[in-house]
Every structure is written in structure tokens, then in C-alpha cells.
Amino acid sequence: MxxxxxxxxxxxxxxxxxxxxxxxxxxxxxxxxxxxxxxxxxxxxxxxxxxxxxxxxxxxxxxxxxxxxxxxxxxxxxxxxxxxxxxxxxxxxxxxxxHPIELLPHAKEVVETLSKTHRLLLITKGDLLDQERKVAQSGLGELFEWVEIVSHKTSDTYMRAFNSYADGPDRALMVGDSMKSDIVPSLSVGSWAAHVPNGPAWALEQAEAPNNNPRFVALSSLSEVLPLVEDVG
Incomplete structure (x- = not known):
């Protein structure tokens, strides 16, 4: 199947x-x-x-x-x-x-577990050297098949990543804390998207939750990503 x-x-x-x-x-x-x-x-x-x-x-x-x-x-x-x-x-x-990298709760467990069954991508934005340092120090870098560091996240970012390094957006799930940068643009190209907030969102990253989109899921913790992936199939 x-x-x-x-x-x-x-x-x-x-x-x-x-x-x-x-x-x-x-x-x-x-x-x-x-x-x-x-x-x-x-x-x-x-x-x-x-x-x-x-x-x-x-x-x-x-x-x-x-x-x-x-x-x-x-x-x-x-x-x-x-x-x-x-x-x-x-x-x-x-x-x-x-500053040393401090992983969020469940991050290591979730990434390690999913790396055994799924292709993993890391799609992040920010300064290239700083983001490369964080990925290297996190200890998670080698678990990702591809790491994409961009200045801004747009629909084109996700379309390119999911078509180039995955089986297309319809068979991909994006997990992130930013409604504006992680959730809305990835949903716009047809992927699944799981919002995992981590405290109050920065003002420039706020956007309305796309609650009417059937591929949008709101989670309270990274620990909920594993059962979500299992449910989606």
C-alpha cells in the first residue's frame, strides 16, 4: 500500500x-x-x-x-x-x-524516529552562517536528507523543495511554529501542515490560522507529530 x-x-x-x-x-x-x-x-x-x-x-x-x-x-x-x-x-x-543550541522537548526523539521511516527535510530561514552553525551543533543535521536555508519562506520555497527533494507537496508534511512562514505558504502548494507554537509569536510572523483547510493541523507539542504522521498514513 x-x-x-x-x-x-x-x-x-x-x-x-x-x-x-x-x-x-x-x-x-x-x-x-x-x-x-x-x-x-x-x-x-x-x-x-x-x-x-x-x-x-x-x-x-x-x-x-x-x-x-x-x-x-x-x-x-x-x-x-x-x-x-x-x-x-x-x-x-x-x-x-x-549561544549553545538547546533542543526543544521531544525534538530529538521525533526527528530520530521519523528518519527511519520518512524522508526528512529541514527548511529554515535566516543568516546562512548562523543557521549552519545551529544545524551542526544541534546534532540532528545528519538525519535530514536535505537542508534548505533561505532568506524568506514563500510558496515557491516549498514547491521547489517538495518537488526537488520529495515526492511532491501532496505527500509532504511541514512542521513549524510560524503560521506566516511555515504553515500558510506550505498549505498553499498542497502539502499538509502542522502548527506547533512555542510561546507568543513574533509580530512579523503572525497570520490567521487556516482552520478551514483540511490539511491543517494544530498541535500543542512536538510529541504529537508522531501520531499525526501515523494517522495520515
Missing amino acids: TKTLTTVAFDADDTLWHTERFFRLTQAKFAELLSDFTEPAHLEKRLLAAERRNVGHYGFGTKGFVLSMIETAIEVTEERVPASVISELMACGREMLQ
Whole structure:
């Protein structure tokens, strides 16, 4: 009997390992450094606006985040930001880029188990060098048949990946934490998609859940991926 699913694709950041919480910790430090110049809520709003402007130029990831913090610091201080603050922000960025990988619960078990029965793909976005480091340090890299690192995830990203490295989108499942980047575009090309949230979604990654799509599944934990794959067949 032919299997319905032959391929399972995973997002990386905040699906298989922690990332967003380090951004939030750094943002809290950012607010502390600029506390003499503006309120945290105003600073957060200005930073988000900078990230929205800059994502097309710098892409997603730590480097773009740090540049947006520096730009925001210059703006809210009317170009009076102390050099020591800029230096600390750069140090925060270096620390984020060097932080050891911490796998999310069940990530290792799920990936190892599925690698024995299905073709696995890793489809992630962000800075190339940083993402390659994370994949290597995760200990999961060799379990994936193909690793795709892109600047943005679009319908074309999934169509190309599922046609090139799998048996087409209709026999693939995408697992990720971002409704906007992982779920909506993969569903649009005909694949299955499982949303596994990991805390509050970043504002630029929010999208409405496609609850009317029969191939969309909302999960509460990575542990639920294994029974889902078995149910789909």
C-alpha cells in the first residue's frame, strides 16, 4: 500500500530548538540600556517598526535584529546614544550568535524516529552562517536528507523543495511554529501542515490560522507529530 506521506519537513528555530526567548532576553536588556531615554513600551514599538523596515534589507536573524536595535537607539536618543550602549548591543549580538543550541522537548526523539521511516527535510530561514552553525551543533543535521536555508519562506520555497527533494507537496508534511512562514505558504502548494507554537509569536510572523483547510493541523507539542504522521498514513 502506498503511503500518503513520504516526506516530513521541519522548521528549525523555535520548532526544534530555542531561539525566540534569547531575542526577548536581549530586548529586555535593550530596554534597560535605553531606560534613561524612553519607556519600554515606546521603545518596543519603535524597534518593531525598524525591524519591519529592515527585514527586506537585512533578512531575518540576529544580525538584522542587532542593526535594528542600533538604529532604534540612535532614533530615540536623537543621535545622543552613548558609544558604550552601542558597544553593549554589539556584545549582546555576539553572545546570541555564540549561544549553545538547546533542543526543544521531544525534538530529538521525533526527528530520530521519523528518519527511519520518512524522508526528512529541514527548511529554515535566516543568516546562512548562523543557521549552519545551529544545524551542526544541534546534532540532528545528519538525519535530514536535505537542508534548505533561505532568506524568506514563500510558496515557491516549498514547491521547489517538495518537488526537488520529495515526492511532491501532496505527500509532504511541514512542521513549524510560524503560521506566516511555515504553515500558510506550505498549505498553499498542497502539502499538509502542522502548527506547533512555542510561546507568543513574533509580530512579523503572525497570520490567521487556516482552520478551514483540511490539511491543517494544530498541535500543542512536538510529541504529537508522531501520531499525526501515523494517522495520515
